Amino acid sequence: xxxxxxxxCAVAVGQTIGFCRLSGCRAWPRPNIPxxxxxxxTRGTESSQWLPGCAPVYNTxxxxxxxxxxxxxxxxxxxxxxxxxxxxxxxxxxxLRQVAERLGAMQVEVVDLGLIDTPEKALEAGxxxxxxxxxxxxxxxxxYALSSTVLPVVRRARVPVIVLSLAPAAAIDYxxxxxxxxxxxxxxxxxxxxxxCSVPEIANxxxxxxxxxxxxxxxxxxDPAAWNEIEDWVSAARVSTVMEHNRLGVMGHYYGGMxxxxxxxxxxxxxxxxxxxxxxxEELAALRxxxxxxxxxxxxxxxxxxxxxxxxCPPEDLAQAARxxxxxxxxxxxxxxxxxxxxxxxxxNPANQDAIGSIILGNSxxxxxxxxxxxxxxxxxxxxxxxxxxxxxxxxxxxFYAMDFRDDLVLMGHDGxxxxxxxxxxxxxxxxxxxxxxxGRGLSVEMSVKHGPVTLLSVAEAAHxxxxxxxxxxxxxxxPILEIGNTNSRYRFPIGARRxxxxxxxxxxxHHCAAxxxxxxAKIEKLASLLEMEFSRVC
Numbered sequence: 001x002x003x004x005x006x007x008x009c010a011v012a013v014g015q016t017i018g019f020c021r022l023s024g025c026r027a028w029p030r031p032n033i034p035x036x037x038x039x040x041x042t043r044g045t046e047s048s049q050w051l052p053g054c055a056p057v058y059n060t061x062x063x064x065x066x067x068x069x070x071x072x073x074x075x076x077x078x079x080x081x082x083x084x085x086x087x088x089x090x091x092x093x094x095x096l097r098q099v100a101e102r103l104g105a106m107q108v109e110v111v112d113l114g115l116i117d118t119p120e121k122a123l124e125a126g127x128x129x130x131x132x133x134x135x136x137x138x139x140x141x142x143x144y145a146l147s148s149t150v151l152p153v154v155r156r157a158r159v160p161v162i163v164l165s166l167a168p169a170a171a172i173d174y175x176x177x178x179x180x181x182x183x184x185x186x187x188x189x190x191x192x193x194x195x196x197c198s199v200p201e202i203a204n205x206x207x208x209x210x211x212x213x214x215x216x217x218x219x220x221x222x223d224p225a226a227w228n229e230i231e232d233w234v235s236a237a238r239v240s241t242v243m244e245h246n247r248l249g250v251m252g253h254y255y256g257g258m259x260x261x262x263x264x265x266x267x268x269x270x271x272x273x274x275x276x277x278x279x280x281x282e283e284l285a286a287l288r289x290x291x292x293x294x295x296x297x298x299x300x301x302x303x304x305x306x307x308x309x310x311x312x313c314p315p316e317d318l319a320q321a322a323r324x325x326x327x328x329x330x331x332x333x334x335x336x337x338x339x340x341x342x343x344x345x346x347x348x349n350p351a352n353q354d355a356i357g358s359i360i361l362g363n364s365x366x367x368x369x370x371x372x373x374x375x376x377x378x379x380x381x382x383x384x385x386x387x388x389x390x391x392x393x394x395x396x397x398x399x400f401y402a403m404d405f406r407d408d409l410v411l412m413g414h415d416g417x418x419x420x421x422x423x424x425x426x427x428x429x430x431x432x433x434x435x436x437x438x439x440g441r442g443l444s445v446e447m448s449v450k451h452g453p454v455t456l457l458s459v460a461e462a463a464h465x466x467x468x469x470x471x472x473x474x475x476x477x478x479x480p481i482l483e484i485g486n487t488n489s490r491y492r493f494p495i496g497a498r499r500x501x502x503x504x505x506x507x508x509x510x511h512h513c514a515a516x517x518x519x520x521x522a523k524i525e526k527l528a529s530l531l532e533m534e535f536s537r538v539c
Contacts, residue, residue, distance in 0.1 A: 069108045069241040071234060072134035073100055074125055074153060076145035076198075079117040085188030089115070092142040092192065095168060098220055099140050102227065106234045119148045126156025136237040136530070138230075140164040144197040147205040154211055160530050162233050163202060165195045165217045166226065214529060235391060236526035242390040243531075244273035248382065249337040251279040252344035252356075255376040260510040263380050263461055271467045271531060272383060277335050281344045285351040287327035296322045303361060307445070308426040317358070317431060317443050324355055325362030332371060339386045340366070343377040357442045361429065363417035364445050367396075374512070375416035380459040380467075384514035385419075388457055391523055393516030394422030396449055396487060398456070400501065400511065404490070408497050409477065412515065413487035415444060422517050423447040424476070449476045449489045453519045456491075458509035468534035470507050471521040472500065489515065495539045503538045
């Protein structure tokens with residue numbers, strides 16, 4: 001069993017990091033004064049509200065500690081109904097409470113503003129949602145309502161809106177309804193089922209105001225299709241929050257000549273949010289040199305517990321990889337990274353070359369704990385990997401290898417790090433005398449993505465200068481792989497291997513993609529909608 005990882009403190013590189021509990025802001029206090037009172041740059045909060053940056057970071061991605069996705073909820077009704085139909089308002093509020101309870105179970109903070117039934121309340125609700133910093137709003141149409149009680153809320157809040165038209169049950173009991181006799185009571189009962197009534201009116205106003213909207217139509221209870229769709233929207237909102245606060249490190253330079261992977265960093269920030277941190281390879285090399293013997297021994301024990309280390313792996317190569325892995329953790333902690341893209345030839349600089357040549361095992365561990373690492377400085381693909389991991393699907397660095405026409409499948413994988421948390425069995429570590437197409441030699445990982453349903457995702461950069469999400473669903477299947485010390489998987493697609501390769505390439509993505517477990521294309525499509533990105537699905 002792996003030794004418990006020791007806390008990694010940024011003092012190792014000269015500073016201690018603090019995280020404000022209230023604002024989530026990182027601060028860099030004065031040098032050589034670790035864990036003293038530190039004022040948040042945005043709130044001025046002192047030490048009682050700070051999380052010291054020397055806390056263990058294993059399995060705790062930064063954004064999940066600090067940033068909570070907030071979902072706004074409000075229902076709409078017509079104030080004129082309440083004195084006319086006693087009990088109707090409370091009944092509709094009960095419907096709304098059901099929705100709030102179910103949303104609250106989806107790992108988000110729900111900002112529930114209740115039933116809005118006048119334009120004045122609507123304007124106030126818009127202000128409150130904006131003050132609460134909600135990421136997404138669910139509008140539940142409980143009965144007929146004026147569009148003037150909707151527009152001020154959504155227009156002021158300025159976040160994506162999902163219109164819910166959820167009936168209390170599958171159908172009205174017509175016989176019981178018609179036996180009520182009292183037509184006033186009958187009208188009140190009818191209005192309790194009138195969720196679809198004002199949806200066209202609301203949609204018309206949204207369209208004329210150029211406000212994008214999405215809809216879920218179904219029932220409050222016993223409707224998995226509707227609630228799965230709602231849960232997918234919430235999941236997409238959570239991933240959007242992750243990407244908004246992603247800290248992507250860029251270390252080194254592009255692999256020269258791979259024109260497809262070059263990208264506009266400003267476009268990445270404009271599309272996904274987040275911050276891109278430029279990092280020098282020399283910093284990793286310096287941290288590597290400072291790694292202590294005890295740290296290296298603990299990391300070797302972790303390697304033994306995590307990987308299936310093959311007997312032909314030289315002990316000195318394992319020690320070098322452990323040293324680099326310790327340094328990578330310090331680098332990630334020092335810069336607060338939640339993703340990393342890297343490539344560096346290292347020619348003529350032995351320290352840099354040693355760091356890059358022994359980086360694969362450490363990068364695989366980082367990827368497995370929610371800090372994806374992409375080689376060849378593939379910034380677009382590490383964004384795809386981060387998206388997949390935030391959805392809980394993993395996201396392993398992948399490219400096309402070869403086609404197997406006999407078994408109608410595509411062999412896919414890549415050299416460099418793999419996502420060992422989604423591997424089929426234990427990931428093998430093998431020594432390579434050469435990194436093909438790259439400088440150096442050392443240890444590499446060999447794994448297949450877990451057998452079963454998979455989704456591929458590419459962040460593609462189109463000719464019109466915008467990013468799009470391209471997805472495909474398939475299956476990772478057992479069978480022989482290429483035992484070359486790289487990640488290797490056999491993927492089968494419902495449209496067949498030949499058609500899949502042709503149609504995927506027709507969208508013009510870069511030659512890398514992220515492979516994750518499960519079928520999540522529907523969730524990715526919703527994320528694209530929230531981010532106002534184009535989305536294409538091959539299968």
